[in-house]
Amino acid sequence: MNIQIQLPSITSKLLIDYKYSENLAVLIFYICLMLSVFDVTGQDVNQTYDLTKHYPKNNGLEPTFIRESPMNEATAQVFADGNIKIYHTPERFSDQVLSITSTDNGYTWSAPKLELEDPVIWQYPRRTLIDQNGDLHLLVFKRENNDVLHTKTSNNGKSWSPFIKIADGRIGAIRGFIQTESGRLIFGFHRSIAERKPPYGQCFTSSVYSDDGGVTWIESSSKILAPVYEGYIGNNYGFVEPNIVQLKDGRIWLLGRTQTGYLYQSFSNDQGESWSAGEASIFHSSNSPANILKLPDGRLVLTWCNTADTDINDFGRIYTHRDVLHMAISDDDGHTWRGFREIMRIPSRNDQNDMPSGDSGTSYPNATYTKEGKILLATGQGEYGGGRSIWIVDPEWLYETKQEEDFSRGLEKWSAYTFSNIRTKPGRILGPRLVDDASAKGGKVLHIRKSDPALFGDAAVWNFPMGRVGSIE
Numbered sequence: 103m104n105i106q107i108q109l110p111s112i113t114s115k116l117l118i119d120y121k122y123s124e125n126l127a128v129l130i131f132y133i134c135l136m137l138s139v140f141d142v143t144g145q146d147v148n149q150t151y152d153l154t155k156h157y158p159k160n161n162g163l164e165p166t167f168i169r170e171s172p173m174n175e176a177t178a179q180v181f182a183d184g185n186i187k188i189y190h191t192p193e194r195f196s197d198q199v200l201s202i203t204s205t206d207n208g209y210t211w212s213a214p215k216l217e218l219e220d221p222v223i224w225q226y227p228r229r230t231l232i233d234q235n236g237d238l239h240l241l242v243f244k245r246e247n248n249d250v251l252h253t254k255t256s257n258n259g260k261s262w263s264p265f266i267k268i269a270d271g272r273i274g275a276i277r278g279f280i281q282t283e284s285g286r287l288i289f290g291f292h293r294s295i296a297e298r299k300p301p302y303g304q305c306f307t308s309s310v311y312s313d314d315g316g317v318t319w320i321e322s323s324s325k326i327l328a329p330v331y332e333g334y335i336g337n338n339y340g341f342v343e344p345n346i347v348q349l350k351d352g353r354i355w356l357l358g359r360t361q362t363g364y365l366y367q368s369f370s371n372d373q374g375e376s377w378s379a380g381e382a383s384i385f386h387s388s389n390s391p392a393n394i395l396k397l398p399d400g401r402l403v404l405t406w407c408n409t410a411d412t413d414i415n416d417f418g419r420i421y422t423h424r425d426v427l428h429m430a431i432s433d434d435d436g437h438t439w440r441g442f443r444e445i446m447r448i449p450s451r452n453d454q455n456d457m458p459s460g461d462s463g464t465s466y467p468n469a470t471y472t473k474e475g476k477i478l479l480a481t482g483q484g485e486y487g488g489g490r491s492i493w494i495v496d497p498e499w500l501y502e503t504k505q506e507e508d509f510s511r512g513l514e515k516w517s518a519y520t521f522s523n524i525r526t527k528p529g530r531i532l533g534p535r536l537v538d539d540a541s542a543k544g545g546k547v548l549h550i551r552k553s554d555p556a557l558f559g560d561a562a563v564w565n566f567p568m569g570r571v572g573s574i575e
Contacts, residue, residue, distance in 0.1 A: 151488035156449035163499035171490040184473035247271035278346035303330035303340025324377035343391035424463020425451035441500030450487035464489030533560040
């Protein structure tokens with residue numbers, strides 16, 4: 103690698119440019135500045151967020167924030183006429199399936215509409231799929247025991263088939279659900295079978311499949327595992343919440359959440375009937391799931407939290423860094439990737455000192471491809487912090503090789519926090535600040551300091567396009 107870095111005495115603007123290497127597998131590059139000066143005090147947190155202020159309208163190819171997502175773990179579906187529906191619930195525990203509809207490629211949305219109501223339905227995860235015949239399939243949880251139930255409709259949601267149990271209970275989030283080129287339906291899931299302790303934690307991952315349009319289902323005998331470790335800062339769930347996609351060579355690629363610091367993967371050569379042993383992928387990850395979207399031209403788009411867990415010896419049980427969501431794209435069936443861009447940063451990432459307990463980040467992304475040729479992303483799995491949101495992303499944005507920053511939008515593109523108490527969740531306050539300086543271009547400088555002798559110095563993190571060779575001005 104040949105990176106040249108020049109930091110002037112007053113940092114008023116940053117310019118990144120680089121040349122891309124086709125042999126690149128993965129490189130995530132951050133600017134991280136840590137200095138020790140002056141003192142600063144914390145600020146109170148306002149838990150009500152106007153997301154339009156935190157996600158202003160962007161220029162060029164940058165992702166466009168549309169609106170707040172209607173609920174955790176919502177699922178988006180594009181229909182043959184180009185209309186889009188996002189399926190969700192009115193609250194976490196509900197027997198209703200609601201939808202909001204867009205007729206203009208995701209830019210405006212209708213009020214919620216009731217699609218289905220049945221007392222057998224349990225909490226919020228829903229997953230949809232339109233098959234090769236145009237039928238809409240829906241997966242939900244059965245009340246209280248978390249069996250996964252399947253229904254479908256061929257009449258635009260006006261009538262649904264009876265629910266069929268396709269997978270026994272003790273299952274977590276409903277995520278990986280595809281139809282292969284041969285017409286087989288495959289649902290990837292995880293099941294709880296043990297205690298949350300080494301060597302493999304509480305859960306394994308596997309799949310069920312159907313060759314008759316969802317009438318009957320067969321469960322794979324494979325149990326995909328990932329290691330867990332003593333003293334982990336969160337829950338040792340094991341290999342959980344898989345997402346799946348069919349590759350060009352016919353294999354099924356499964357990518358799941360673990361507590362190892364990586365997304366783990368497995369492959370099936372027989373369309374979900376059996377799976378290879380779990381192994382670490384190239385993707386660093388917090389303890390959170392990913393989404394794989396296959397575009398019509400065969401390119402793969404991955405959305406996930408490309409951040410590591412905090413260190414157990416320093417930070418206690420912080421909720422596994424779901425503050426920033428990333429996106430990357432592959433033109434060669436997953437062999438190499440480009441982008442690794444921050445698709446969104448929750449507005450509370452730099453100041454969470456008074457945040458209530460519970461889920462507070464953004465995760466559980468679900469993406470689809472619109473008739474306009476854009477990626478529609480619905481994400482969010484947190485009651486606090488501004489993590490629920492809907493975005494429109496131009497895939498070409500992931501190929502950019504240059505980015506500039508002059509602080510004209512404040513610290514919107516930065517993660518810049520420190521800790522008021524490193525052993526409580528989350529204990530964050532704003533670290534580096536922007537201060538006025540008439541001698542700096544743009545009139546602002548980034549002020550980095552050490553606020554407490556007992557804590558770390560400040561750090562400022564800015565994400566820019568992945569590259570192997572480049573320059574920083």
